[in-house]
Amino acid sequence: MYTRTVPSHRPADRLCLCSCPGQQYTQKRCVSPDVVCSATPTCRRLGNFRLRAESQSASSIGGKAPPPEAVLKPPGTDVEQISVVMKFGGSSVADAARMLEVADIICSFPEHRPCVVLSAMGKTTNLLLQAGNDALSTDPQDIHALAPLRAIQEGHRQAATTIQADDRTLKQVERLLAELQQLLVGISIMQELTLRAQDSLVSFGERLSTRLFAALLNNKGVAAKQYDAFDMGVTTTDVFGAADVLYERTLPAVHAALTLAPAGQPHVPVVTGFLGRGVNTGAITTLGRGGSDLTATVIAAALGVAEAQVWKDVDGVLTSDPRIVTSARPVPLLTYEEATELAFFGATVLHPLAMQPALQSDALAVRVMNSYNRHAPGTLIARQRDMSNATMTSIVLKSGVTLMDVVSTRMLGQFGFLATVFNVFRDNQISVDVVATSEISISLTLDPSKVWTRGLIDEELDALVTAFEGIARCSYQRGMSIISLICNIQRTSLILERVFRVLGREGINVKMMSQGASKTNISLIVDESQGRHAVQCLHSEFFDAQC
Numbered sequence: 001m002y003t004r005t006v007p008s009h010r011p012a013d014r015l016c017l018c019s020c021p022g023q024q025y026t027q028k029r030c031v032s033p034d035v036v037c038s039a040t041p042t043c044r045r046l047g048n049f050r051l052r053a054e055s056q057s058a059s060s061i062g063g064k065a066p067p068p069e070a071v072l073k074p075p076g077t078d079v080e081q082i083s084v085v086m087k088f089g090g091s092s093v094a095d096a097a098r099m100l101e102v103a104d105i106i107c108s109f110p111e112h113r114p115c116v117v118l119s120a121m122g123k124t125t126n127l128l129l130q131a132g133n134d135a136l137s138t139d140p141q142d143i144h145a146l147a148p149l150r151a152i153q154e155g156h157r158q159a160a161t162t163i164q165a166d167d168r169t170l171k172q173v174e175r176l177l178a179e180l181q182q183l184l185v186g187i188s189i190m191q192e193l194t195l196r197a198q199d200s201l202v203s204f205g206e207r208l209s210t211r212l213f214a215a216l217l218n219n220k221g222v223a224a225k226q227y228d229a230f231d232m233g234v235t236t237t238d239v240f241g242a243a244d245v246l247y248e249r250t251l252p253a254v255h256a257a258l259t260l261a262p263a264g265q266p267h268v269p270v271v272t273g274f275l276g277r278g279v280n281t282g283a284i285t286t287l288g289r290g291g292s293d294l295t296a297t298v299i300a301a302a303l304g305v306a307e308a309q310v311w312k313d314v315d316g317v318l319t320s321d322p323r324i325v326t327s328a329r330p331v332p333l334l335t336y337e338e339a340t341e342l343a344f345f346g347a348t349v350l351h352p353l354a355m356q357p358a359l360q361s362d363a364l365a366v367r368v369m370n371s372y373n374r375h376a377p378g379t380l381i382a383r384q385r386d387m388s389n390a391t392m393t394s395i396v397l398k399s400g401v402t403l404m405d406v407v408s409t410r411m412l413g414q415f416g417f418l419a420t421v422f423n424v425f426r427d428n429q430i431s432v433d434v435v436a437t438s439e440i441s442i443s444l445t446l447d448p449s450k451v452w453t454r455g456l457i458d459e460e461l462d463a464l465v466t467a468f469e470g471i472a473r474c475s476y477q478r479g480m481s482i483i484s485l486i487c488n489i490q491r492t493s494l495i496l497e498r499v500f501r502v503l504g505r506e507g508i509n510v511k512m513m514s515q516g517a518s519k520t521n522i523s524l525i526v527d528e529s530q531g532r533h534a535v536q537c538l539h540s541e542f543f544d545a546q547c
Helices: 041-056 058-063 096-106 124-135 140-145 147-162 167-190 195-219 247-258 292-303 336-344 417-427 457-467 489-505 528-543
Strands: 002-005 014-017 027-030 084-088 114-118 224-227 268-272 275-278 284-286 307-312 333-335 365-370 379-382 392-408 432-437 441-446 472-487 512-514 521-527
Touching: 084 096, 084 292, 096 114, 096 147, 096 195, 114 195, 114 292, 124 147, 124 167, 124 195, 140 147, 140 167, 147 167, 147 195, 167 195, 195 224, 195 268, 195 275, 195 284, 247 292, 268 292, 292 307, 333 336, 336 379, 336 392, 336 472, 392 528, 417 432, 417 457, 432 512, 432 521, 457 472, 472 489, 472 528, 489 521, 489 528, 521 528
Parallel strands: 084 114, 084 307, 114 268, 224 268, 307 365, 333 379
Antiparallel strands: 002 014, 014 027, 275 284, 365 379, 392 441, 392 472, 432 441, 472 521, 512 521
């Protein structure tokens, strides 16, 4: 159990959340702060994780790192094997000071032996991509002067100096920086940046950050060892830029790599997120942006631990995007299905596929935490929760969407229309987000990440319309937004009545609606110009106190 104090006008009222994986998730208001949880031993163990953190890490609230000269106490000295996986994003390890704060966080839980998964430092991935693009228009002899490359070199060298990295780590960092420059020279000479080369390029961020962080831990008295995920057994398809994890190969390999042998030296594994190795090519692959979340849950599933923690720079998954809705608040509990829908339809807190390993596990829970505010209880994501009092969970907006209408030109009742339509999308390698169908027509939205990234929006859409000639009449509208209502579908009538009352009052017209097979999501398509306002009004209706 963990507790979160509610606003001060009710000082004795606390929110109690049972957080036991595999059990029914419950939420209740208590009038006493001394409520005893009646959950299982597993629940108590996870609950102790949160309570111990609050009692032991009070000195580090607000991002204040311990003194640089401080020696940290190794976590989990009485634990034989890894008991939790903790993933930290780029902003959490943006520089040496933030790395020191992360080291303090992982050492704040002495009852757990962690495995740490890291993203690249700060904006390193963006700088690497920029360097690759700049290399295409730069002479090979001038690559060393590229501004993004120099920023990467200076940032990591400064971090290595600040953490007082050992000679071995310094040599590794310099070797990787030299290899990075050589790769950029190759891109300049070949005048081509393939997806395979791009995956190799962006891998340097995680390879550098993990080596520096492992050196920091060792320097602070915490035995640590760096692991490259692609050498540890994370095996993927050869789809560069968005590879899929091959679980039947990966899980046993990762388990073998990270399970401590009886005579082994205990240490904190520090693993590169985001990366794998192609099953046929043997080349470095990436799991897509944000793929470090998936790395963490894959490792957690392989080791059979009870919880994977994803440490971000926000207080968990929120009821909406705080850039759109200033009153957005953390959601304490989510199911795997709710979290997956949120990730696919616009929430950026978790990688869309991060829930896959959890869905295959009977006991794994995922918790989203804030490395800048470790007191925050975060969001717990598990297989099920009590939905008896739930109505709306979160409202997310996905902009830049294209709405397409496909109407059959064949006679009514002819079979095979749907198969023919989706074969066209398959042949054009275009992904579909939301679908609504009738016997002779289909309305759907196109995933902007599949159409927009190649910079050929109009050409691709016109080619798609041409591909339907002789099959159907096809038209499209750009500039649409998807509003996804992550909600309790058992209350659809009540929810839609309130939704359309609000949208009607605000003069917002819904172009398309889909509930589909999802039991957690209702999708509405509106003009992009009205999307933000619609989300703000709906959030006010379902979440604000006056409603």
